[in-house]
Amino acid sequence: MQGDPADAGVRKQVTQLLVEWGAGSKVALDALTPIIYDELRKLARSYLARERAALTLQPTALVNEAYIRLVAQDLPDWESRSHFFGVAAQRMRQILVDHARKHRSQKRGGGAAKVSLNEAVSFAPERGSGIVALDDALKDLAKFDERKSRVIELRFFGGLSIEETAQTLGISIATVGREQRMAEAWLHKAMSSQPEE
């Protein structure tokens, strides 16, 4: 990641938004969304650059970087950070899924193909459909096991470590591991049996 740190003025703004949001302001959370979106796009670009260089990078590490850059560590205590991570993971999921759904339906409508400006070979029309299927499957899972759905959301959309996930949900590290493993098995099974789009 090219990583020049967000400049001091922006950091201050974001910190203020986080505090307001922590106090329950939906307006503040709405204001944070485009900032999170921009961070995600920067990370996606750097990820594509690294992929071309054939370096492997875990996407959850990238998502976690977004939070660090959004000055989550400036929040006053662990409870605030934990609360932030919980909602931010939800918001990150929403951003990614909304984007994928929007482009997917455009593709169906106009027959448009999607091209990444960074790809040497043009077309990647399937890109983005996996995350929509994941979102649907997660919603199904949440109907009968909310906690497993939260673990997946925090770990993969929030980029939280197992320890952070355990603290956020108030469960043991071992439990997080078990929850995650079974959730992944269930999701993979649910998504493998879906018909092709």
Add this chain to the structure above:
Amino acid sequence: MTPDRWKRIEDVFQSAVDLAGEKREAYLAKACANDAELLAEVRALLQSDEEAQGFVERQVEDGVMSLETVEIAPVDCRAGPYKLTRELVRRGMDSRVLSCALQARTPGFGSPATHQHRPPAR
């Protein structure tokens, strides 16, 4: 899926997943005795568990990377404006991709006025 049913599936899965080979089979036979459906459910999850390594992560990666895709109209890029493409290549961009993108986004693109190069005078 009732909560009780799910709990039962989970209990058996969590115990079985840490076992291997004969020990796993013996455990499953005992735990799922008289419940063929339970056995089938757990087996399906165990199978999925073996294949699921990195699966969820890849879907999220897919989503993150799709933020960097660009919509273009379905044009035959091979018939695109190759003269303009050479201009783009000099600027160090992916010529084929950008020529298609520009063609789609610029309605009057085919007209002489938008070409960077003119055909040689006769």
